[in-house]
Amino acid sequence: MTGRRDHYHDPNAPNANSLVPAAAAIVTDENGRVLLQRRSDSGNWSLPGGAMDIGETLQQCAIREVKEETGIDIEITGLVGIYTDPAHVIAYPDGEVRQEFTITYRAHVVGGSITISDESTDVRFVHPTEFDRLPIHDTVRLRLHHHAEHRDGPYLG
Template sequence: MSDRRDYYRDPNAPRANSLVPGGSALIVDEHGAILMQRRSDSGNWSLPGGTMEIGETLEQCVVRETKEETGLDIEITGLLGIYTDPDHVIAYTDGEVRQEFNITYYGQVVGGELAVSDESTAVRYLNLGELDRLPVHDTVRLRLQHHAEGRARPFLG
């Protein structure tokens, strides 16, 4: 059973009561495949990332979370976009209902070894065609679409 439930553009979604800054890394290998993890809490494939801790920048958060979730050391190389859609809320079993707040960076691997964490059941590089057939939340699909479009400027939303 999942300890979270995502609602997206759902009129029956609970009202958000929390806003927590978070970030993700979009990392592409030499073949154009994207580093993804299968989340243990929802079963969806997602970009590595998480929420900020006091005393760190969002960039440091994304580097730390990527290491924790994938075993890889990365450096941030750019910005895909800012995603703060109030129509996307995440309800947790403890009563928190969090409005989406995610900044997705581009990153590149600089070290480490690919590994699964307790937050994921699988970690691997997948191409966009494979991801079309796998469970991926709509908000992550939007980020993947923005990447595939090769935008000259970050998405601001």
């Protein structure tokens, strides 16, 4: 697999040279399972999401990215947190090294059907008891943990 490489609290990580607002969504079904996609660039299971486009809000970004990456239409229901850890950088093959800047929302399904995109090899709802058996990056695990805590307010970090 080629593509992006996530560095998290890695002393050998390259220095960031960009900062791009992004949005992700923790989409749950009626059984408490979470919509995850297996990324084609890393093989890790991840939340659907991506970079914000000019002319859209972060909520619109999350809705668009979930639709593009999973085929599912969502409605935003809340905010899990704001994730801006400068110790999480993502290196891309073109030389861009992006510092994390992701707003993660809570959402539920309002339509669509699961579809695999060119960014994924699998898309499915995963029960939280399965998370420990799947390759999931630590930063995504942190968001899933914050979601499971049912916090009174969003994570700000």
